[in-house]
Amino acid sequence: MSDNRIQQKALQRSCPNCGAALRYNPQSGKLRCEHCKSEIDFEKSTDVEERDFSELFDGIKWDESKVGYYRCKNCGASAVLPRTTLATTCPYCSSPIVLDEREIGLIRPDSVVPFEITEEQAEYQLRLWKKRKIYAPNPFRKNKKENHTIKGVYAPVWTFDFDTTSYYSGRLGKTCTRTVRRNGKTYTESYVKWFNVDGIFDKVFDDIYVSGSDHFPTSRFESLGLKRQSKYVVYGDEYLQGYMADNYSVEPEEAYRQAMDKARSDIYRSIMAMYNADHDGGLDIDTKLLSRSFKYILLPVYVATSKYKNKVFNQYISGTFADEAQTKAKVCGKAPVSPWKVLITVLVGLGVVAGIIAAVILTSDNWSFDFGDWDFKFKNILQLLPVSR
Ligand SMILES: [Zn+2]
Ligand SMILES: [Zn+2]
Numbered sequence: 001m002s003d004n005r006i007q008q009k010a011l012q013r014s015c016p017n018c019g020a021a022l023r024y025n026p027q028s029g030k031l032r033c034e035h036c037k038s039e040i041d042f043e044k045s046t047d048v049e050e051r052d053f054s055e056l057f058d059g060i061k062w063d064e065s066k067v068g069y070y071r072c073k074n075c076g077a078s079a080v081l082p083r084t085t086l087a088t089t090c091p092y093c094s095s096p097i098v099l100d101e102r103e104i105g106l107i108r109p110d111s112v113v114p115f116e117i118t119e120e121q122a123e124y125q126l127r128l129w130k131k132r133k134i135y136a137p138n139p140f141r142k143n144k145k146e147n148h149t150i151k152g153v154y155a156p157v158w159t160f161d162f163d164t165t166s167y168y169s170g171r172l173g174k175t176c177t178r179t180v181r182r183n184g185k186t187y188t189e190s191y192v193k194w195f196n197v198d199g200i201f202d203k204v205f206d207d208i209y210v211s212g213s214d215h216f217p218t219s220r221f222e223s224l225g226l227k228r229q230s231k232y233v234v235y236g237d238e239y240l241q242g243y244m245a246d247n248y249s250v251e252p253e254e255a256y257r258q259a260m261d262k263a264r265s266d267i268y269r270s271i272m273a274m275y276n277a278d279h280d281g282g283l284d285i286d287t288k289l290l291s292r293s294f295k296y297i298l299l300p301v302y303v304a305t306s307k308y309k310n311k312v313f314n315q316y317i318s319g320t321f322a323d324e325a326q327t328k329a330k331v332c333g334k335a336p337v338s339p340w341k342v343l344i345t346v347l348v349g350l351g352v353v354a355g356i357i358a359a360v361i362l363t364s365d366n367w368s369f370d371f372g373d374w375d376f377k378f379k380n381i382l383q384l385l386p387v388s389r
Contacts, residue, residue, distance in 0.1 A: 013084050013241070016040070021084060023242030026115040026319075031238055045234040048111045050161055050293035056252045059107035059296075066237050069247065071100040077215070079153070079244040082237065091151035091244070091303040092215065093312060107252065109235040111297040113228060115152055115243065115319040117329055122302035122317040123150055129315065129331035130306075135345075137338040140308045148306040152319060154245040154298035156212030157221065158255035162205040163290040166267050169198035173279030192279050201271055207295075208262050210255040212248030216301070216316075223332040224318040226299045231320060235298065245298055256294070263287075308336045 015022055020035035030039040051059075068083045074095035081088070083099075090097045117125075126148075130141050139147075173192040180187050207229060211218045221227055233239075250258075267287060272280070300319025305312050315333030322328045 013082065021241075024115065024239055026118050029114065031241060042236065042238045044236070046232070048232045048234055048295070050295055051110055053292045053294060056107075056256060056294055059252070062108045063237070067240065068099050069102055070097045070244070072097045078247040078249075080240070080247050081244045082241055084241075085244075088244070089149060089151075091149070091153050092305065092314060094149045094305050107248075107296050109154075109156070109245070109298045110295045111232045112154065112235045112239050113226065113231045113297070113299050113320060114233060114239050115300040116321055116326070117302075117317075117319060119150055119152065119302065122152075122304075122319075122329065125317050125329045125331055126150065126302075126304050126315055129317075129333075130335070133335045135337050135341050136335040137308065137341075140306065140313075140336055147308070148304055150302055150304045150317075152243040153301055153303045154240070154243060155216040155221070155226075155301050156246050156248040157216075157297050157299055158210045158212055158248075158250070158252065158259070159207040159295045159297060160205070160210070160256065160259040160263075161207065161291075161293045162259075162263050163292070164203050164205070164263060164267065164287050165290055166201045166203075166271075166285050166287040167199075168201060168271055168283060168285045169196075170283035171195070171281035172197055172272070172275050172277035172283060173281055174275070174277050175279070194279075194281060195275075197271075197275060197283070201267060201274070203263075203267060203270065205263050205266070208259045210250065210258045210262075212250045212255065212296075213246045214249055215246060215303075220316060220332065221299060224301065224316060224330045225322050226301070226318055226320065228320065232297065239298075243300075248296075252294075252296075304333070306335075311336070 013022060014020065015033035015036060015038055017038050018033060018036045020033050022031040022033055022040065024030075025032035025039065028039055029044070030041045032039050062080065066083060067080050068085075069078060070081050070085075070088075071078045072090035072093065072095055075090060075093040077090055077092050077097075078100070079091075079097065088097055089095060130136065133141060171194055173194045175190055176193045177188055177190045180189055207227075209218055209221060209227060211221065264285070264287060267285060268283070271283070271285065272278075302317040302319060304315040304317065306315060307313075313334045313336060315331060315335075318330045320329070322330050
């Protein structure tokens, strides 16, 4: 039934057996025909190289005979898709997206972390996540299929490597304590001990991430556990078949500026930490780049839109497994909150506190609590209660 042929030449867009569209299959790592289930292998490489910095401003273009630029007329999201894509919907708002004949972003990705989990598995992970949202309204938690869409999207990320050396000089301070005697009594007081510093600080940065898309703040990659260098492979258009790639909206120059800011503040923190300093009385740092390189990579995310009372809530499911056993994937995103559930919890909470107070008062002559700092407040509350003993 399955036909495993190695296709090493042109991009195979349609099934050699029946002509139907091919889709990248996360489970086999091959292209799969949705119609006759044939599977076609293609050339892969894990030999991902950093790109010379000069290419940041004059990069390798996407092959626009193979991929096109699509735009959502409702929310304005833009994506890069194989040109063979017929009709599809926006992953963020589920409106139709259409081909837009304009030039797509200059730089073609160097590397991609391919999808490991299928749409069905992502759906299952989303269902588990919704069940755990105990403050969400029940119809939302039940996750009915007609109320949501789920789509595999590659998120664009710029990564930078810097080899830096920094000359620094200035005055730093460290908070210390000392014991003093005044009027026959002993006090402990804190003071700042100042000292001069100067020296050279070297640091190598490997893969500083800067998100290329507003849909994916860098923190989201961390929540989804997507910073996985071990999973990088060389980009090929085959990985995009059946998926879409968010087009970058953060231009390379801006991404570089953000990466340098991250490196500079990291160097500053490192020098402060080296001297255990917590006060800065003027520290000059002159950072030189000994080498710099970059990569433009795509990370796999399933984007879900869940509708509740005509509002759309987006969730994000990692396209890679979070565990060795390949059973879990990380999920983050928004869920509606049921005001009734919150109110009931508050009331139950107040009931429990009132119950504890009543029980303590009824059963104990000696109010002795050990709640640490809380103890004080708790006693104050008790004193305010109109109870006679
Ligand atoms: Zn086929
Ligand atoms: Zn949209």
